[in-house]
Each structure stands twice: as structure tokens, then as C-alpha cells.
Amino acid sequence: MTSVSGEPRPALTTRRPTMRDVAELAGVGIKTVSRVVNGEPNVSAQTAERVRRAAASLHYEPDMHAGNLRRADGRSRTLGLLVSSVANPFAAQVHRAIERVATEHGYGVLATSLEDDPDAEVRAVAALARRRVDGFVVTPVRVDQTYLRVHVDRGTPIVCVDREPRGLDTDSVVSANTEGAAAAVRHLISRGHRRIAFLGDLERIQTARLRLDGYIQELTAAGFDVDRSLVVMGLHDEASATAVARRLLTLPDPPTAVFSSQNLVTIGTVRALQQLGRENVVALVGFDDIETSDLLKPGITTVAQDPDRIGRLAAERLFARIDGELGPPRHLVVPTRLVVRGSGEIPGPGAATTRA
Amino acid sequence: MTSVSGEPRPALTTRRPTMRDVAELAGVGIKTVSRVVNGEPNVSAQTAERVRRAAASLHYEPDMHAGNLRRADGRSRTLGLLVSSVANPFAAQVHRAIERVATEHGYGVLATSLEDDPDAEVRAVAALARRRVDGFVVTPVRVDQTYLRVHVDRGTPIVCVDREPRGLDTDSVVSANTEGAAAAVRHLISRGHRRIAFLGDLERIQTARLRLDGYIQELTAAGFDVDRSLVVMGLHDEASATAVARRLLTLPDPPTAVFSSQNLVTIGTVRALQQLGRENVVALVGFDDIETSDLLKPGITTVAQDPDRIGRLAAERLFARIDGELGPPRHLVVPTRLVVRGSGEIPGPGAATTRA
DNA sequence: ATGAAAGCGCTAACAC
């Protein structure tokens, strides 16, 4: 090795400059740099310019976390988001809406996918707490959110989305699940259907139960009995939905309409209908919208949620609390919208036979 | 107000306990708490248990950022992710895959949506740098990524996904865009098509150009001329794709097949075909998969990408670099897969008329 | 096995 003795080996990576480095280069004190970087007053325009030049030439980036350690408000300017999965289209749209509001406030978003695992929920909250997020947006998975109380007590606000919390009252933003499901069933009844099947998600999922409630309420209100053999819960993927839909549709006295309470279940049901060649005979309304519903034949009539609005409202609630809003928790309910595309308008046996 | 004089007003929020609080309660030095919390050796089992109890009773959560300030490796255990939009299905799946690997490493992910805004790219990188992320996964938007060099030089590795960087050589993971497009065109040619339209995204988007390259290469290789009147770039949404597709399909000598190079363009094309009632006459292959492609009639034949694999490989590359891997940048190309569903198999004028 | 002192990069408080 022929290295010149005494010659310093070049560092593999260049050291990241600190405020002190900028101060030295600009020939000022470190506090002056701090003032310039943070846009505080009491720095002459000349000095400020020298500091800015020095900072730029060094590519100085202030260390946010170091600053927060001493800063009075101690804000990390980061939000924690807990969703079923960042890959889930509904959750992803909620996420995007939250991010938009967060960006306006100079905040970043740390998102975590829970995949319906109750333990992942507490682990994720702990991990985010160690990162000192200023607030949480949580899609509850556990049956009880009491464990979050300590965070609220320490001033870290929480907003629940999609599902209401239990064991702890927090701000929340959810879809009008019961009303939306009722509207779907009402729509089918108005088209002459009496035997309407209900295909629901896992019983432990709050929204699945609420949509079932809406279904039962509306049938009852219309004076029909709820035929329990047409109600199936526990469907969480396409395959099982297809299987159950096929079974119901090949019953001796099959339903003339289906209300599916979740996206994957709707898709599974469409597949079953197509396999049986009954997609133009049996009516279908699905809860939650599907991107390409209108390209199918028939188009799928759905109860559309508004994830963008849900996310935006949740973020606005959270920032209001971060900014010190007091008062009792607020519970926001975002209306759904029935999107008519064809599948839900297939007439049932009781349909008026008169034509225009 | 009848408050007992001298009685301290309860704090609105309880102060967050520090290591010092835990140490005091456990009757040990702060360093001992640090040892227990970090699982370091040289603490008696008895003492450790006392510390753990004290920490639990106070709901102590160590401040990660404070620790990083002094910690030798200075890791924030956070990754920065820049994508078109967290709501984009492809990006969301890449995101989920990255998150999975990150979680295994005890890392969090800060995702930012760029919405194809070149300025948002630099702003996002700066914001993430101030948060001291340990690495970046970037979907490049700008024509030049030279601005990232300073971060690489300081030891913050970068992996580009979906598109290759320019002006700076980094690890990258992309789909086989040219090959995938060529395979689509080859498929159409094999079904007897000669006049194949190409509907592409904005010319400035790298993947759009590469897919056009594949289209041209394959047509040329087959000995056909490229009819420029059948090639339209600059399509970035459904509406414009529908309009252009309608125009091409109503030409005096219309194409008998369409290759659409992007999801929204494919959907727009399907709509045009349905409006003209030609979805069973004109062949269609789309680049990038659509969730419910198989429910349409005909099903949409697509060149499917593998976002899960892309995300996983990108994260693995990034962690390899974070863990100190040296050596030249690696460029990974993830193969695409032609998914046959019907629309791409509609025969063209040159199709063999013999039947099995 | 345990702890005291110094210091990470920055801001608060207060001097000049």
C-alpha cells in the first residue's frame, strides 16, 4: 500500500453539516443561524443572506427531531395512521385525503397496515408513540380501544375512522352504514323484490353488523319477514362469497336479489351470477364502490362511500385537537350515495308490470 | 369558583414520563433504565424486573428521536417513500410490499404523493431529509435526479422504482416495460392483427416511452410498418383516452386491435369500444392489470406488472445499502406476465381460418 | 453491576 503517510483517508461518506458548521462558515453565532433557518426576526437582511448562502453551499438540512427536543411545542409534525392495509383501495383513498390535509399543515404521515390483526394495532400505536407522532388516525380492529386513553391524557389526540371506538370516546368519522344498507334494500324492494339475500363480512367487524342492521330494519319496516336462510355473515374474500352466492342462488326457492355488504363479496357474487348465467335475472346492490362497475354488464349498482371526505374530515378533526380544541368528542357520519348502474334495477316478482 | 386555595390545578394533560422518572421510581440510575429498555447486558435480573415494572406503571415510551441524537448509528429507523399517489393502486401495492419488509426491520415508512409534480419531488425529499430518514424509495418525476447525490454522499441510500433515475446512478427496480409491450404486440400479431393502435401516456413519462419502444420494435421485427396515425401519446386520463379511441376506431381504415399502455387509458378504451358496440370485434391488450378485468365481457387481456415483487425488491435493496453494502448500483428488472382473458384473443384479418 | 458526566443538534432564556 503506497499511501502517503499523514494524508487523511477520505471519509466514505461526508459528514452531515450542523448549524455550527453553517455558523462558522457564515462567521456568525449559532443562534443567528437558528433565527434565519426558522424565519425569526431580529436578523439584519445582510446577515440573513450570508447565512442562507452558507447553508445552501453546505446543503444544510436542519434536524427536525433535534429541534423538537428543545422546542416549546415539541411537535414532531408527524401523524400516525392505522389502516387495514395501505393497499386497500378504500383505505388508500382515505390515506391520500389525510396526507393532503397533513401536507397543508407541514405534516408527514406514518401509515401502518394492520391486516385486521388486533395485536398489530397496539404494536403500531406503541411504535408510533416512540416516534412521538402528534396525533393518531385509527381504524379500530380490537374490540376495545381503552389502551389509547393514556395517549389522549398526554395530549396526543386520536380520531377513529370507518369504525367507532369502544371503551374510549374519541372523535370519529364513519360512513352512514346502517342508512346506506337500508337505502340499498329499499331500492331493491321498490323494484319488486321480496326475497333479498344478505352477504356480510365477519361478524366481529362493526361495519358488517351495522349494514346487517340496516338490512333487517328496512325489511321489517316494509313489513317483510327476515328469512334467516338468506342471511350469511362471515364472508371475507371473493372465493367464499362466490361459493355462498352459488349455494343460495341454486336453492329451491332462491332469492331474486342480493345485497352484498362489502367490495370483495360483491365481486365474488358477480362471479357466481356470471357462472350461473343469472347476472341479468337476479338483482344485485353492493356496499362500497368498485372502480370499473360501469364497464360490467350489467353495471353494478352500489352504495358508494366517500373515502376522500372521510379522510379529510378525520384529518381536520385531528388538527383541530392538535391545535388545542377542547370539548366533547364529535362523531361525524358521512352519507353514502346510491349509484344506479343496472344490476340493482333488475325487477323482482312484485314489480309493476305497466310500462311507460 | 370554590377551589381550595393552594390546591394545585390538575394539569390538562399529564406530563410524559422520561427515563429519569422511571429511574427515580425504580430507585436506580438513569443509565440502568437505558440498559433495560435497550436490552443491554450487565443488569441483574432483579434490578431489570424492578425497572420494567416502573416503566410499565408509568406507561413509559422511550423517545426514539432523542436516543438517535446521541446513538452511534444515528438511525431514525424510518424510510421515505415517494410515489405518484398513495391512492394509486399500483403505488399502493408497492407501498404495502415495502412496508412489509420495513416492519421486519423495525422500520416505519413515511410516504409522500407527488402527483407527477417535479417540484413536489424535491420538496418531499427535503422534508424527509429533515426528518432524517435512513433511505429513500423514489419514483422519479423530474427529468434529472442529480439533486439526490448529496444524500447518497452522506450515506442515505436511494432506490428508484418504476422508473430509472437520470443524472445519478442508483439502485433501481423497474418492470420489463419494453419487453412487456413487445409481448403484447406479438400476441396481437399472432392473432392476425396488422393495424394495431398504440395509446400512450404523456411523452415525458419514461415508462410511456419504453412501452412505445416495445411496440415499435415488435412491429418492425415482424416486418410491418409503423403507421404513425395509429400512435397517440399524451393520454393521461380516461376521458381523453375514450375520445381518442373513438376517433381512431371511426377512421375510414380503423385499427383492428389496440394496445393501451396504461390502466386509465385501457379503461377509457374499453368505454369507447362499448359505446361503439365493437368490444367483441376489436382486440385489446392493456399494460398494467385491472382488478376486475375478468368480470368484463370480454375479459381484458393485460400485461400484468408485479408491484408486490417490485416493492419487496426495492426495500431489500435499500436495507442492503443501509446495512453497508458497497459496490456499483444494481438495476433489477421485474418481468411482466401476459394475462389472457379474451379481449386480446379476438382474431384479426390475417388470422388462420383453420379450426381444430 | 451500576452510575456520573459529557454531549448529540438544536431552541429557550437571557445577556449584551
Place this chain on the structure above:
DNA sequence: GTGTTAGCGCTTTCAT
């Protein structure tokens, strides 16, 4: 207008 000092919550170093 500007700089100095202390200290945020933690880890490092080094003593005991």
C-alpha cells in the same frame, strides 16, 4: 441585532 449558556431525553464514555 447578536451571541452565550443551559438543557431537551437520551446514549456514550468512563469511573467505581
